[in-house]
Amino acid sequence: MTAPLRRCLTPVVAVLAALAIVAGPTPAMAAPTNPTPSGHEEDDEPPLITDVLDAANRGYLKAKAKLAKSKRRQLQLALEINAARAELDALRPQVGQIAAQSYRTGRVGVLAMLLESNTPDTFVQRAAGLDELNLVNAQKLAAANAAKTRAEQAKLALDAEVREQQKQANAMAREKAEAEKALKLVGGRGFTGGLVSATSPVARIGPGRTADGGWTAESRTAKDPTTSGYITPRTLHAYKEVRRAGFDRFAGCYRPGGPWEHPKGRACDWSLQKSGFAPWHNNDMRMYGNNVAAFLIRNADRLGIYYVIWNRQIWFPATGWRSYSGPSNHTDHVHMSML
The missing domain is CATH 1.20.140 (Butyryl-CoA Dehydrogenase, subunit A; domain 3)
Structure with missing residues (x-):
């Protein structure tokens, strides 16, 4: 070419x-x-x-x-x-x-x-x-x-x-x-008013958790640090983890009498103030209660939480938050029951 x-x-x-x-x-x-x-x-x-x-x-x-x-x-x-x-x-x-x-x-x-x-x-x-x-x-x-x-x-x-x-x-x-x-x-914006931390510390796993995620039965063998009574080792562990997470206000665990978990050594009440109990009436108290409840719920599988009651609401792992009415409306403390 x-x-x-x-x-x-x-x-x-x-x-x-x-x-x-x-x-x-x-x-x-x-x-x-x-x-x-x-x-x-x-x-x-x-x-x-x-x-x-x-x-x-x-x-x-x-x-x-x-x-x-x-x-x-x-x-x-x-x-x-x-x-x-x-x-x-x-x-x-x-x-x-x-x-x-x-x-x-x-x-x-x-x-x-x-x-x-x-x-x-x-x-x-x-x-x-x-x-x-x-x-x-x-x-x-x-x-x-x-x-x-x-x-x-x-x-x-x-x-x-x-x-x-x-x-x-x-x-x-x-x-x-x-x-x-x-x-x-943690209950939604209306329940918390948005006054709740976005995250919570991770709790150490409590005693008695089985390989399949269940929990063994426990007796009251651990000294209750809040009273002269005794609580289960798992309750004591949860108590220590809540304290370790920075929630240092007044608390009470063992209480004799009644049909619920307190006399069984499987419950604690977390007050919103340094001593005694009083309903929340400011953002500080409300946020403290919200954050205690949030910590317990976010770590429920690690601690063995049975249910949580706070501010007229009750939380179960299987159902989430539901309206609660009982002898106490739980506006003055967060109730924690253990498996």
Whole structure:
């Protein structure tokens, strides 16, 4: 194949390949999603569960701004792709004409076009015209390919951003779900007023737990640190774990008489104040009771909690929180019964 013929046909093949790539359907725009919420400010106090929910909500607002930015980037991407197609469409008639001429005349077509010149001047003019056409086509193809490359790079970058946003959205959804689950576990926003820590310390596993998650029966063999009576080893362990978690206000465990767990050494009452019992009447007392209940419930499987009563509600592992009415409405202490 001669050099002029090769120069003539090379842009044809390249342009047809470029048209085949770009003429396909535009990829569907991936739905932008939300980023991960910003973390809670570190301080000396544990975050309230409402702080966790608020952080998630702030994260959603940031996600909304990123969504708008992502949509603008997608619009810019679509314009770049359309520009590339327009350039290639403008080039298409010339490419088709050259391709058709090559198909009809074969390899000798270009040579014949030149050899059929009547005069040397005509030959030179036709040769110069072919070179100019090749140059114009090459320039247009280069410009179109450059535009297409920019669009493809922008699309790749946007796809990476969308994937990252999806990952962050999933993480934020899990965080919010966990916060809502934790809030529900401790009684909900109405019950707690949001005055409850987002997390609780992890208690050490109590004595008597079996391999299948059950608990062995125990007798009152451990000295009660709050009275002169005796309680079960598991109750004593739970008492020590509550104290170790920082709940140091007044408490009472063994109490003689009555049908419930106190005389069996399987219950403790956690007061809201340093001595005696009084119904909660401020946020400090309410939050202290909420956090004691939350600690017991979050560690119920590790401690062997039977049920918890607090602030007119009773919690069982199998049912969660339910309304409670009994001899005491338990607004002045958190009651803990053990298996």
